[in-house]
């Protein structure tokens with residue numbers, strides 16, 4: 001599949017702070033790519049560079065086949081951007097905002113009206129059409145913002161933390177819309193701090209931390225690459241804890257929480273074996289939790305070094 005976004009060696013510093021220290025990735029057409037990273041890791045900076053709002057200090061990028069450095073105008077024509085901070089004009093109604101956008105895209109008047117009506121309907125904004133945007137809820141404004149980017153029928157859409165601060169219902173609606181767009185062949189570049197969102201929407205995820213992409217892959221690949229599955233055994237006193245620790249291989253006791261952490265894939269066989277060995281110690285009073293690694297673990301593992309610095 002051809003690339004909708006191809007980035008290599010992208011660099012950016014603000015003063016002596018290196019924000020992007022050479023990042024590479026490729027997003028095939030018609031797929032969703034999530035750039036995942038903690039606050040301040042450079043997600044918005046990446047979006048701003050790729051959407052031609054600010055320049056980079058090095059590296060190359062092409063969007064929808066257009067080179068960012070030599071054809072920024074063509075890039076702008078192919079993309080839509082919904083920023084972390086909304087482009088909605090508060091002093092206009094939802095409908096007026098959309099019509100203004102249609103005018104900016106030089107749509108003929110009739111077509112602009114038609115497209116506006118269609119988008120108001122699609123984004124559940126019909127009731128808000130005649131209301132000032134300033135009186136709309138956060139979720140409605142976010143939807144309006146996305147509807148405005150769709151006026152120009154972009155093939156590549158950048159969504160910078162599209163659901164941060166949204167209530168669960170608006171968040172679901174946003175996810176639904178993203179899936180619909182991708183089904184229609186649009187490419188989505190999404191930034192998020194929310195792991196479940198990346199897991200839910202993205203075909204591929206890249207984790208940005210300390211200026212580098214510290215991991216790239218499908219959600220499953222990222223989860224599989226992580227050895228973190230374990231069983232926690234919880235005891236009632238220290239002597240039980242230590243007795244069990246001696247009986248089980250690789251077990252790490254924590255005297256404070258009276259918990260024993262035993263690496264395990266959580267399968268029935270491994271659990272049976274574990275319980276058999278525990279049985280032989282004669283300890284009766286214990287409980288057990290199975291912990292399979294999820295994206296949360298991946299994220300914490302990949303970003304914990306940075307946080308400790």
Ligand SMILES: Nc1ncnc2c1ncn2[C@@H]1O[C@H](COP(=O)(O)OP(=O)(O)O)[C@@H](O)[C@H]1O
Nearest residue numbers: 014015019037038039040041042043044045046
């Ligand atoms: N215009 C700017 N001038 C100076 N520093 C900036 C500017 N924009 C962003 N930064 C810094 O770059 C880093 C990355 O910011 P940003 O891309 O907004 O992160 P994210 O979107 O992942 O939260 C932060 O440390 C931020 O303070």
Ligand SMILES: [Mg+2]
Nearest residue numbers: 043044045084
């Ligand atoms: Mg940001």
